[in-house]
Amino acid sequence: MAAASLPAAQPAALRAARRFASQYGLIAVLLIMPVAFGIHDLRTEGDLSRLGNNLEDGLSNGSIWALVAIGYTLVYGIVELINFAHGEVFMLGSFVAVRLFGTIGLTAATGVPGLVVGLIVTLLVSMIALGVLNVMIERVAYRPLRNAPKLAPLITAVGFSFILQNVGLLWRGGSQQGIEDLINSQAELVNLGGVSVTHGDMLAVAVTIPLVLAMTTFIARSRLGKAMRATAQDPDAARLMGINVDTTISATFLIGGMLAGAAGLIYALYQTTIWYFQGFTAGLIAFTAAVMGGIGNIRGAVLGGLIIGFIQQISDNRIGTEWTPAIVFAYLVLIMVFKPSGLLGEQTREAG
Amino acid sequence: MSAAAAATTAADPSSSGRPKLPREARIGLAVAAILAGALLPLFIDGEGGFIDDATVALAYVVMALGLNIIVGFAGLLDLGYVAFFAIGAYTMGYFGSLFHITANNGEGIHILVSGPAANLPGIHVNFLIIVVLAIVATTIAGMVIGLPTLRLRGDYIAIVTLAFGEIVQRIAINGDDIKVFGSQLTAGRQGITPVDKIDLPFLAPFNSLELRPWYWVAFALVLIALFVNFRLRDSRLGRAWIALREDEVAAVSMGVPLVKTKLLAYGTGAAFGGVSGAFFGSYLNTVNADQFQFSFSIFVLAMIILGGLGSIWGVVVGAVTLSFINNRLIPDVLNDVPAKIGLNFDLTELSFGIFGFLLVIMMVLRPEGLIPERRRQIELSAGIEDLAVDEESVYEARVP
Numbered sequence: 001m002a003a004a005s006l007p008a009a010q011p012a013a014l015r016a017a018r019r020f021a022s023q024y025g026l027i028a029v030l031l032i033m034p035v036a037f038g039i040h041d042l043r044t045e046g047d048l049s050r051l052g053n054n055l056e057d058g059l060s061n062g063s064i065w066a067l068v069a070i071g072y073t074l075v076y077g078i079v080e081l082i083n084f085a086h087g088e089v090f091m092l093g094s095f096v097a098v099r100l101f102g103t104i105g106l107t108a109a110t111g112v113p114g115l116v117v118g119l120i121v122t123l124l125v126s127m128i129a130l131g132v133l134n135v136m137i138e139r140v141a142y143r144p145l146r147n148a149p150k151l152a153p154l155i156t157a158v159g160f161s162f163i164l165q166n167v168g169l170l171w172r173g174g175s176q177q178g179i180e181d182l183i184n185s186q187a188e189l190v191n192l193g194g195v196s197v198t199h200g201d202m203l204a205v206a207v208t209i210p211l212v213l214a215m216t217t218f219i220a221r222s223r224l225g226k227a228m229r230a231t232a233q234d235p236d237a238a239r240l241m242g243i244n245v246d247t248t249i250s251a252t253f254l255i256g257g258m259l260a261g262a263a264g265l266i267y268a269l270y271q272t273t274i275w276y277f278q279g280f281t282a283g284l285i286a287f288t289a290a291v292m293g294g295i296g297n298i299r300g301a302v303l304g305g306l307i308i309g310f311i312q313q314i315s316d317n318r319i320g321t322e323w324t325p326a327i328v329f330a331y332l333v334l335i336m337v338f339k340p341s342g343l344l345g346e347q348t349r350e351a352g
Numbered sequence: 353m354s355a356a357a358a359a360t361t362a363a364d365p366s367s368s369g370r371p372k373l374p375r376e377a378r379i380g381l382a383v384a385a386i387l388a389g390a391l392l393p394l395f396i397d398g399e400g401g402f403i404d405d406a407t408v409a410l411a412y413v414v415m416a417l418g419l420n421i422i423v424g425f426a427g428l429l430d431l432g433y434v435a436f437f438a439i440g441a442y443t444m445g446y447f448g449s450l451f452h453i454t455a456n457n458g459e460g461i462h463i464l465v466s467g468p469a470a471n472l473p474g475i476h477v478n479f480l481i482i483v484v485l486a487i488v489a490t491t492i493a494g495m496v497i498g499l500p501t502l503r504l505r506g507d508y509i510a511i512v513t514l515a516f517g518e519i520v521q522r523i524a525i526n527g528d529d530i531k532v533f534g535s536q537l538t539a540g541r542q543g544i545t546p547v548d549k550i551d552l553p554f555l556a557p558f559n560s561l562e563l564r565p566w567y568w569v570a571f572a573l574v575l576i577a578l579f580v581n582f583r584l585r586d587s588r589l590g591r592a593w594i595a596l597r598e599d600e601v602a603a604v605s606m607g608v609p610l611v612k613t614k615l616l617a618y619g620t621g622a623a624f625g626g627v628s629g630a631f632f633g634s635y636l637n638t639v640n641a642d643q644f645q646f647s648f649s650i651f652v653l654a655m656i657i658l659g660g661l662g663s664i665w666g667v668v669v670g671a672v673t674l675s676f677i678n679n680r681l682i683p684d685v686l687n688d689v690p691a692k693i694g695l696n697f698d699l700t701e702l703s704f705g706i707f708g709f710l711l712v713i714m715m716v717l718r719p720e721g722l723i724p725e726r727r728r729q730i731e732l733s734a735g736i737e738d739l740a741v742d743e744e745s746v747y748e749a750r751v752p
Contacts, residue, residue, distance in 0.1 A: 057493040082507045144716050150506050152455055152715050155657060158431070158650060159711030166705025170697055234725050278644070284518070287511065326522035329515035 026292075026339040033314050041352040049194030054313045060201035062309020063208035064270065067263035068286035069301035070215065071134075071256030074141070077296035078252045079234040080150075081142060083158035087283015088164035090136050090255055093264020094274045095171055098179050108180055115182065119265075123207065126265055127258040134249050134257025149308060161283070168276030176275040183269055200270040207266055213300055215255060220300070224251055232296070249320070270304075283326055285312065288332040294342030303343060360645025361480040389571055393564040394536025399679075403563045409633065409675035410570035411628050416671035417664070418579040423653070424662035424725070426617035427597030428501070428523055432517025433648050434486040435497065436490045438524055438644040440629020442538065443486040445639035448548035449687035450474040467557035469548045479550045479634065495615045502611055505600065517649055524641035543640030550634050555750060566635055574668075577624055581664050584620065593617055594607040594662075594727070647704050650707060651678070654707045657714055660721025669723055674710075678703055 037050050068090050100122040106115060106153065141156040185200030220227035227248045230238040239245050263304045267282070268274050289308040295299025308328060315324045364401045396402055415437065420429045445451055452475045452593045455461050462477035477485075497516045501509045523530075527538030538544075551557040584590045592613045593613070594604035604610050632720050633639045634684055651674065659670025714721065 080507075082511065130665075140714070141712055145719075148715075148719060149663075151423075151427070152719050154429060154507050154510060155653070156712045157707040157714045158653075159715070162647070162650065162704045162708025163712070166708070168700050168703075169701060174701065178390045284515070288515075291511075320526075322526050323522065326526075329518050329522075332515045333500055333512055336504060338510060340504060340508065 006068060008096045014308050026335060029108055029222055029334055029338070030311075033311060038336055041107060048255050050317075052195040053268070053312075054195075054317055055161055055310060056195050056201060057317075058203040058310030058313035059306055060150075060270070060309070061313060062289075062306035063204045064209070064263045064266050064305075065282070065289045065308050065312075066287045066302040066305025067208055067259045068210070068282060069289040069305045070298055071260045072287050072290040073293070073295055073298060073301040074252050076290070078228060079142065079146070081151075081153050082157065082287065083137075083253075083256070083290075084283070085137055085160040085164055086134075086256065086260060087279035087281075087286065088161045088168070089130055089279070090260040090267070090282055091139075091168055091274075091276060091279030092133065092164060092262045093126055093261035094268040094278065095264070096129050096261065097122050097170060097265035098203055098274060100179070106182055108184065110182075119182075119269075122230060123262060127261040128161055130264070131254040132257075132259030133259035134253045134260070138253040139252060143249075155267065157275060161280070165276055165279065172276065172323075174276065176273050178269070178273050179268060180199065181272045185270055185272060204266050204270055207262060211259065213263055216298060217260065224248065228252055246309075249315075277329075283347065284325070284332075285328050288328055288335070289331060291332065291340075292342055292343040297342070297344050300344035354463070359456075378527075386575065389574075393567050398564045399683045403567055403592070405676060405679045406566045407563060407570050407671070408568065408679055409672045410574050411631050411635065412652070412655065412675045414573045414577045414628040414631070415571070415652050415672040416533050416659075416667045417574075417705040418621045418628070419652050420621075420656050420662065420664065420667045421581065421584065421593075421624070422617050422621035424656055424667065425585060426614065426619060427592040428498075428614065428619075429507070430513045430515075431510045431617075431646070431653070432497065432520070432620070433502065433621075433625055434646065434648040435517045435520040435654055436493060436625030437629040437632070437648065438520050439490050439493050439622075440486040440626030441639045441643070442524070442544075442629075442736050443489050443626065444482055444547060444630040444633030445539075445544035447477040447482050448634065449476075449546065450545050451539065451544045454535065464553075465548070465551055467549075467551060469551065469557070472580035476548055478554065479630075482630055483627055486616075486630040487591050489631070490621040490626030494618035494620075497622075498615050498618030502614055503635050514646070514649075515565035517644075517646060521641065521646070524644050527641070538641060541641050543634075543638040543642075545638040547633050547637050547639060550631075560615045560637065562605075570631060570635075573627060577627075578664065578668070580620075580624075585664065587611065589616060614656060622658050623651070650704070650711075651707060653656075654711055656721075657711055658722060660724045661722060662727070662746050663723050663725035663745070666721050666723035666725065670721065673722075674707070677706075734741070 003181070003195035010295060017034060032035050034055075036052065037054075038048060039049055041050050052219045068086065071086050072083060075081060075086070101118075104118050104121065106122075110118065137160055141160050142153045145153045181202055183199045185198060185203070187199050188196045189199055189202050216240045230241065230243055230253065231245050231248045235245050238248070244296060259300065267278070285308055286305065290301045291304070293302070293304030308331075311331060312324055312328060315327045319327065392406070393403060415433070418436070419430065419433050422428050422433075448469070450472060453473050455473070457476050460473040461475045461477075462478070463481065469476040487563045497513060503513050504512065524538050525540055528536045528540035528542070530537040549558040549560070550566070552569070555565070558569075565566050565606050584593075592603070592608045595606070595608055596610070596613055600610070632643075636643075652671075655671040655674045656667045657670070658674060659668065660666030682703050690697050690699055
């Protein structure tokens with residue numbers, strides 16, 4: 001590797017091939033599955049509606065991953081830490097939301113206006129609850145270790161993820177639980193040329209888009225958002241400029257936790273089953289999404305989330321649900337090998 | 353290479369706050385510990401739960417010493433160590449069970465086995481040969497998993513190794529659907545069982561009633577692992593690992609070969625996981641996909657964190673402690689505590705929450721572990737004023 005980075009050491013053709021591979025390799029790898037299955041569909045069924053359905057399901061599923069991935073990417077951008085506990089925060093988001101449905105008294109029989117108000121209240125409360133939880137995790141597990149070697153906060157993150165998983169286990173037991181299908185999520189809303197859009201898809205997109213827009217505007221425009229970007233770039237310089245770095249980091253964790261809480265609510269309504277272990281896989285999938293888009297880059301996280309949702313749907317639908325995690329992780333390894341900086345990311349110090 | 357050694361030395365202010373025992377005392381302590389360990393089974397019941405827990409603890413020590421090479425010495429955080437456990441265990445399952453029942457037209461293949469296994473169908477190979485096969489398989493696997501991480505640093509390595517661990521587990525779970533040469537790849541969640549008992553030359557095959565021989569085999573594996581760990585740590589390779597851990601750029605510019613050094617760390621560390629995995633396969637009498645979960649990697653990681661990253665004796669203490677907490681303290685001693693204070697749950701369900709808590713507490717309060725490696729203790733806790741270097745201790749650190 002050390003020798004490979006010396007430019008004169010390799011012939012021009014090889015260098016061009018390398019450059020090509022590093023620029024378009026990831027896109028080519030990503031296109032393998034849809035193109036292969038698209039051709040397969042055209043030959044066997046004559047149209048692309050199955051692939052279209054996969055794509056549409058992937059978009060709604062992917063918007064959940066996008067919300068979780070933003071949490072990873074924000075935290076990584078600002079403290080260069082993979083917040084392993086983030087998947088578990090998402091899991092608790094589902095649990096809190098389901099608990100709140102019970103408290104408010106939402107059932108499948110509730111009328112549409114009541115349902116909408118109830119869902120918005122639940123969304124806000126669970127977002128705040130999970131945001132606060134994420135801030136507390138940062139206070140307890142990461143802040144004391146800010147100047148320790150990099151391994152240390154990563155290990156506490158893993159530790160915290162196990163603690164939260166066990167909280168979930170104690171809360172709702174060790175098996176998958178079905179919850180009441182409040183929005184009748186599998187019912188078809190519209191049918192666009194063979195592509196069926198369900199209530200669940202609609203909800204996922206309808207919650208995600210405003211949240212992501214609000215969040216990006218907040219980071220781009222507000223004073224705190226500016227402080228976040230400054231801290232991400234150089235914490236020491238930011239401190240010298242009078243930015244309260246600790247508050248800024250807390251705010252980042254707050255936003256990440258809020259988005260994970262929202263994602264947890266959508267997930268609960270969309271899948272209608274929840275269990276304590278959902279956060280582990282979801283966390284890894286969302287992390288893959290964040291890396292795919294380029295870690296530290298919010299638009300990248302959204303793009304990565306959607307792509308991963310798509311990959312996941314294709315694999316669920318055609319290869320088998322039991323293989324999906326392996327396929328997603330294989331993509332993760334491939335990205336790490338060929339383009340650790342991701343689709344939209346710049347070279348980071350870590351991924352170099 | 354001498355330059356690299358010099359760099360290591362320069363980055364190594366080897367005096368610490370802890371008074372250092374004289375060499376004779378340390379050797380005496382080590383010999384006493386080894387004797388005590390070897391003679392322990394003579395004083396306890398050969399069937400009871402205690403020797404079972406002790407044997408499992410020793411097998412975990414081997415595994416933790418392996419992970420210590422990767423994480424403690426070379427500083428590569430590996431969260432997918434369970435992959436090597438799985439590969440070692442499956443080596444045992446493939447070459448020492450009824451799994452390939454159609455092999456050799458149902459008559460079986462037998463290589464240097466005695467006892468009941470010699471008449472069964474399937475492939476049955478002597479345990480020592482299986483250990484060698486497991487070492488080869490896991491070393492290769494370790495290097496393959498290491499390759500994609502060569503360009504990466506820090507947390508990215510953790511994620512890639514974690515992803516590999518998950519992929520291996522997925523293959524283990526779903527392997528019963530994959531047909532290779534007409535037989536299943538793995539037995540999935542059903543597990544390969546029964547697995548051959550250990551069968552050493554000149555000794556009768558082991559059985560599951562008399563556990564002392566199992567203990568001594570595990571103890572011998574621990575001694576080998578300890579020997580290799582100590583020799584490697586003080587070798588040129590070990591110093592190269594530590595140099596890479598401390599500062600990769602500096603180490604590489606001093607001439608430490610990055611690719612070779614890192615891959616050797618993965619390979620050697622993985623080999624111990626494989627040996628221990630083969631032992632576990634035989635001892636637990638099953639090779640089951642549900643054994644190979646992410647939490648297992650964290651369990652082993654917690655052992656070396658508890659004991660002290662990079663500190664060999666610390667890792668031994670950490671592994672024995674956690675193994676006993678997991679197999680004895682939580683299920684047998686503390687399990688009815690929640691019921692007594694009026695809570696309705698089983699403490700065993702929460703064991704990984706407890707380990708997670710332990711990881712957090714250790715990292716926040718005592719990141720250097722119970723028995724810290726001296727170099728890391730300085731790095732983590734001591735201030736500049738404590739870094740008085742005296743020539744003798746620098747020399748001692750390299751040639752103990």
